[in-house]
Amino acid sequence: MCGIVAYIGKKEAYPILIKGLKRLEYRGYDSAGICLLNSGLNVYKCKGKVADLEAFASSKDISGTVGIGHTRWATHGEPNDVNAHPHYSGNEKLALIHNGIIENYDPLKKELVKRGHIFKSDTDTEVLVHLIEDVQANENLSLAEAVRIALTQVVGAYAIAVMDKSDPNVIIGAKKGSPMVVGIGKNEFFLASDATPIIEYTNEVVYLEDEQIVELRVGQDPIVRSIENEVMTPYIHELEMKLEALEKGGYEHFMLKEIFEQPRSISDSMRGRYHVQSGTVTLGGISDYEQKMANAKRIIIVACGTSWHAGLVGEYLIEDLARIPVEVEYASEFRYRNPIINEDDVVIAISQSGETADTLAALELAKSKGATIIGVCNVVGSSISRITDAGSYTHAGPEIGVASTKAFTSQVTVLLLMALRLAHKKGSIAESRFQRILASLEKIPAQVEEVLQSAELVKYIAGQYKDSRNFLYLGRGYNFPVALEGALKLKEISYIHAEGYPAAEMKHGPIALIDAEMPVVVIAPSKGSYEKVLSNIQEVKARKGKIIAVVTKGDTSAAELADHVIEIPETEEELVPILASVPLQLLSYYIAVMRGCNVDQPRNLAKSVTVE
Numbered sequence: 001m002c003g004i005v006a007y008i009g010k011k012e013a014y015p016i017l018i019k020g021l022k023r024l025e026y027r028g029y030d031s032a033g034i035c036l037l038n039s040g041l042n043v044y045k046c047k048g049k050v051a052d053l054e055a056f057a058s059s060k061d062i063s064g065t066v067g068i069g070h071t072r073w074a075t076h077g078e079p080n081d082v083n084a085h086p087h088y089s090g091n092e093k094l095a096l097i098h099n100g101i102i103e104n105y106d107p108l109k110k111e112l113v114k115r116g117h118i119f120k121s122d123t124d125t126e127v128l129v130h131l132i133e134d135v136q137a138n139e140n141l142s143l144a145e146a147v148r149i150a151l152t153q154v155v156g157a158y159a160i161a162v163m164d165k166s167d168p169n170v171i172i173g174a175k176k177g178s179p180m181v182v183g184i185g186k187n188e189f190f191l192a193s194d195a196t197p198i199i200e201y202t203n204e205v206v207y208l209e210d211e212q213i214v215e216l217r218v219g220q221d222p223i224v225r226s227i228e229n230e231v232m233t234p235y236i237h238e239l240e241m242k243l244e245a246l247e248k249g250g251y252e253h254f255m256l257k258e259i260f261e262q263p264r265s266i267s268d269s270m271r272g273r274y275h276v277q278s279g280t281v282t283l284g285g286i287s288d289y290e291q292k293m294a295n296a297k298r299i300i301i302v303a304c305g306t307s308w309h310a311g312l313v314g315e316y317l318i319e320d321l322a323r324i325p326v327e328v329e330y331a332s333e334f335r336y337r338n339p340i341i342n343e344d345d346v347v348i349a350i351s352q353s354g355e356t357a358d359t360l361a362a363l364e365l366a367k368s369k370g371a372t373i374i375g376v377c378n379v380v381g382s383s384i385s386r387i388t389d390a391g392s393y394t395h396a397g398p399e400i401g402v403a404s405t406k407a408f409t410s411q412v413t414v415l416l417l418m419a420l421r422l423a424h425k426k427g428s429i430a431e432s433r434f435q436r437i438l439a440s441l442e443k444i445p446a447q448v449e450e451v452l453q454s455a456e457l458v459k460y461i462a463g464q465y466k467d468s469r470n471f472l473y474l475g476r477g478y479n480f481p482v483a484l485e486g487a488l489k490l491k492e493i494s495y496i497h498a499e500g501y502p503a504a505e506m507k508h509g510p511i512a513l514i515d516a517e518m519p520v521v522v523i524a525p526s527k528g529s530y531e532k533v534l535s536n537i538q539e540v541k542a543r544k545g546k547i548i549a550v551v552t553k554g555d556t557s558a559a560e561l562a563d564h565v566i567e568i569p570e571t572e573e574e575l576v577p578i579l580a581s582v583p584l585q586l587l588s589y590y591i592a593v594m595r596g597c598n599v600d601q602p603r604n605l606a607k608s609v610t611v612e
């Protein structure tokens with residue numbers, strides 16, 4: 001978590017840093033700060049959002065063409081003014097911003113205290129800048145060299161940018177385990193946690209690799225060195241991101257914009273990957289590995305949060321269509337439980353950001369055991385997409401709202417295509433079923449558009465239940481993960497307690513919760529275990545629970561029992577999760593807005609969880 005941005009060039013740095021921090025605010029928003037080089041090295045920082053920082057800095061000298069900025073998600077030390085970044089070194093000649101965790105900060109700090117260093121904050125970051133100062137002073141080194149040597153003593157994850165009052169024309173960046181992109185403009189350079197603060201100035205970027213250090217000086221090419229001091233040749237990528245994708249485009253919140261973008265984002269996820277007329281699916285990114293995947297004795301899916309829910313849908317799809325055993329693991333559990341991983345295993349990581357620390361670490365573990373690792377990521381060039389052997393991007397476009405919406409439906413779309421591709425390769429699917437699913441897939445973007453037309457109805461239902469203290473979400477088969485995802489969405493943005501359950505499991509415990517105060521959202525499409533879900537609805541009704549049912553258009557049986565009905569168009573069972581998740585996203589959105597919650601930046605959360 002935390003967003004970092006830095007600028008060195010001929011322009012005023014302040015507006016670039018502030019705009020960049022606003023773009024990165026999804027990564028953390030409990031405090032923010034900048035350092036500018038003008039009369040000296042001036043740090044302005046405060047608790048709160050970037051807007052609070054702007055207000056704070058309004059009376060200060062914000063001139064200067066070199067600067068660094070940070071938006072924080074607290075790890076070490078509570079969110080307050082002192083713990084906000086940047087942090088000065090003891091002599092205030094250096095200033096540093098950091099995304100990540102310095103795990104051995106405690107012994108380093110004790111050693112530095114012995115050597116006379118005095119610390120002001122509770123952060124691990126301040127220890128790092130003091131360490132760099134110590135190395136620089138004792139060995140009389142340039143900033144780049146001092147940073148490199150200091151980092152050899154560090155255990156943990158970092159993306160850092162450092163400024164030096166004694167060498168005002170340089171910014172040093174370095175990374176390990178946390179992302180860092182270098183933007184290369186004309187006589188100017190940028191550093192950022194992702195490309196969003198850079199895109200309007202240049203589309204030439206270098207993705208720094210782990211344990212690389214970059215030295216940025218105006219008028220010189222960037223110098224990239226490894227931590228072993230080997231000079232590396234940076235590879236320059238061209239960004240394809242569009243600026244409009246980073247703006248709200250007239251919507252009140254990014255989340256709402258992203259929900260309404262789904263007809264397009266789903267089309268983008270499947271564009272060029274399926275051909276109804278020739279009856280084929282092609283996924284270029286995994287073509288060299290699809291035989292290996294088809295032959296795998298098992299596939300392990302690792303992910304977190306919403307991506308984990310998509311992974312569950314993926315499990316049902318791959319097992320059902322391609323007949324390959326699949327296990328879905330929380331990446332955070334998988335990496336620490338000494339799992340059995342073999343060379344003939346295929347591990348698929350699903351991640352919107354491609355930066356989630358636990359998912360990345362789970363993949364690294366799988367790779368070290370010889371498994372083939374495949375990515376399903378949204379962010380092009382992200383860490384997961386770079387360490388995997390192969391993968392398929394979801395192409396949903398930038399997702400800024402902390403609550404994941406369009407990424408989920410795109411992940412499910414890609415997993416469906418993957419399952420179909422593997423099924424075809426293995427001959428495990430009847431041609432008629434394959435064709436039926438493909439034909440239905442083609443209709444999905446238009447059908448999502450149709451579901452979005454029920455927004456006003458969903459808003460009305462949200463108004464009825466906005467003050468509820470608990471919600472239950474029920475679904476079976478392909479729609480059990482949809483229930484989990486619906487509950488997560490509501491929890492994270494409205495702070496209402498919600499649980500997702502397989503509908504039939506309800507009678508093994510959660511049914512005790514049901515009374516007239518309990519809204520129960522049931523995903524009850526006419527395919528799959530429809531009759532059984534109807535019985536589950538009856539069980540809730542018998543206990544006076546309030547039913548909000550997501551049903552297939554034209555349904556009468558579920559509709560008769562339910563207090564509220566939201567219709568989705570008829571489709572194949574395998575595709576229902578895409579359509580059914582959309583009204584649940586809208587329900588959470590409207591409830592959160594009605595409760596006055598900050599939908600795009602819910603409390604305690606960050607979009608990209610780069611700490612474990």
Ligand code: M6R
Nearest residue numbers: 305306307351352353356403404
């Ligand atoms: O970027 P990732 O997909 O790896 O992120 C995983 C989770 O952190 C993420 O899905 C999180 O649960 C979202 N806030 C859900 O809306």
